[in-house]
Amino acid sequence: MNRLAKFSYLAAIYCFLYFPIILLIIYSFNHSIYSLLWHGFTLDWYKQLGDDSDLIVVTLHSLEVGVLAASLATLIGTIAATCLYRYRFFGKHLLHGLLFVLIVSPDIVMGISLLILFFLLNMRLGFWSLLLSHITFCIPFVAVTVYSRLTGLDKNIFEAARDLGASDLISFRRIIIPMLWPAILAGWLLSFTLSLDDVIISFFVTGPDFQILPLYIYSLVRIGLKPELNALCSVMFVITLLIVVIFQLILPKKVNQ
Amino acid sequence: MKSDRLFKGTTISMVWCWLFLFALLPSVLVLIMSFLQNDPTDLFRWKFSLQNYQALANPIYFKVFWHSFYIAGLCSVICLVLSYPFAYVLARLDSKYKSLLLFLVIIPFWTSSLIRTYAIISILKVKGLLNTVLLSLGIIQHPLTILYSSTAVIIGLVYSLLPFMILPLYVNIEKLETQYIDAARDLGANTLTTFLRVILPLTLPGIMGGIILVFLPAMSMFYIPDILGGAKSLLVGNLIQNEFLAAHNWPLGSAVSMVLTLAMGLLLLLYRRANKIGPYYDESIGEI
């Protein structure tokens, strides 16, 4: 397969992924409130965004929950996948089943059942109920991603490590984690994405003093999306893109095993 | 080693505690709910009843499940076909920008999916970008009405779920040892045979992972099919949504959810049986 064909295909998929986003950015300059056709250039929505401190607070809340939930879910999910792969223990199949149920469960079922659970636990709704729920629904996505990589590993490495006297903890930290690194990172990315965009579950488990961005956007849909939101998404997109690109280009590259 | 047992015990307990509290308990609540009777004023009555499952035995509900199955299946296949070459090329790329490129796959999905769906609407509309371009190029004479049809729904679903297929495939293919491919070549296999006999089986865990992360959510998604499909038909997700919210029939909603879970579980088990591979514990190895 020649290089041109390869790169063309990559480029084509990237275009497919980015095209709606580019459109979004263009529309953030559109001089119209509700129409989805082009009506002329304006910076009004960016000005409105700068004035709307509520929207910014809401976005920060979402980012906060997203980072925390993704990180903790990645931790628990990686450990879960490793345990399921390495060990035999009581209730192993049930654990498999639970992870599966978490992915299959429709959002609304999970949202309502978690809400009832928090009620039974007499827990006030707010930041913590939201965070715990987000971590929960992200875990299986990390577990599946990490597991699919684990099954590709050479099992002799574990034997070799044990022969050389490494304890489970050491082999986990020094061997497994580095070898799984791409899967762990992928799991984190998937979890962050899921958390940032979750609407239904968040709706049911969040409290009055902790509003998050996807809920804000979803409930605006009833009336008609404010063009200010296009501006917000454009700004967020450009900032994340810049951060990632700079991060990747400037930091020294990790040597591949 | 004693520290090993401690490590094993701690890690397993940690995972178990979390999942017990936040996965098992809520699931048990749903299970119990599905066997209760519906009550118009109080959502449910504490009385055991099989009426929910009996109601679901009606063939019209089968139609709903089948329709969802078809859409989710089609979406998964398209995602797989689009993602596999992409993940393959990316994973085997010999470039220091590999992880940057991976990040670039997922960054678009950090914008709200709802707003992206509206961007898709603005492309597919009668006066939207697609029609404007095709009309001005003379490729079509009348605007295409893709919006509010199954085609639009599939486009929307594929767009939203693509990274969930790309990432698991990528992490699996990245670990593929070139020596297997080289060995196959040396033994005289052509590209197609190498692919079918060597690469495909080795990357099957990645494919399974991707399909799980795409097909299952696709089965219970409802707002993308609603927005792009015009809400003219009921998919399983809409049905459950409807039962819980509009119909206030939590027991029936729970029952539909349980049936969905069981159906999906059955499929997964059948697949596992048929192939004896996939992301499941390999009994022959024992503990490692």
Added chain:
Amino acid sequence: MRVFCFFMLLLGLFAKAHAKDNVVNIYNWSSYISSDILKEFTKETGIKVNYATYDSNETLYAKLKANPHTGYDVIVPSTYFVDRMRQQGMLRPLDKSRLSNFKNLNPTLLNKSYDPGNHYSIPYFWTLTAIAVNSKIHSPQQLKNWADFWNPHYRNQLLLLDDVHEVFSMALMVLGYSANDTDPEHIRKAYLKLKQLMPNVRLFNNDGVKSLFIDEDLSIGMAWNGDIYQAAQENPALRFLYPKEGFVISIDSMAIPKDALHVNNAYVFINFILRPDIAKKLSLATGYPTPNLAAYRLMPKAILNNAMIYPDAKTLQRGVVQTDVGSAETVYQHYWELLKIGA
């Protein structure tokens, strides 16, 4: 990586540490208020507003039902939901003596069957559902009745609201029955009538209706008056027609949940909204008709004369307020599902 997480966790904990006491938690439809009004409220009273939003009555109801301690002080359910929640003891009875501005409300919108005496709810906005049409594409003259929707001329062009009661009320009124009918036989007949309409239906939608009409993806359908009024500002060809058979009126009202945390502040907020100048600002900012008579009198003439928002008294007589249908709800839901499944 781990250090970063713990740092974030600490940051989060710190942020949550300080609780605010002088607060009121409002749970409302989005864009049903402008942030200026909220800021004015805080400036005048010193009470901070936590404004959260929901997108449908059903989700509001489900959340409150699953967990009564949600912590909201003011909610804004629609007519028949007020009825349902009131009957199920989810709402707190209101002490009118604490609402000095209650007298500003339009008496014709008070004391309806969904809440006799308005013991539990205070009208906030009211909306009408009628026929929206793009006069450039279809002649408004041919749309005098809901029944005209069934004309094969409109094949695959109709917008219907994605709400079981709005859609079935339309069919019931066409058949000459009450819009809030509870007779299962009538509901079944309405279902059969609607089945015949399905080939004409392009989509069911409550949201984003404005952009569809403005961009002329849709040219005909049933819609809410506020939506069409705002859409008409960008596309003057749009018309709003009140069918002869009648039309549905929905009143969104403020209510206080039984387990509200800041009841005093809730009363202060509701009374604030009932002030004529505030109600007028609210209506102008959102484009929906106000139930506040004193505010109505302060409105610009151009808006008062606009039949889209304020139809004349004679037309208004054909309007029917939505009420709770009680146990017939399950019948409605059953036929709605059948309609959507296409059985």
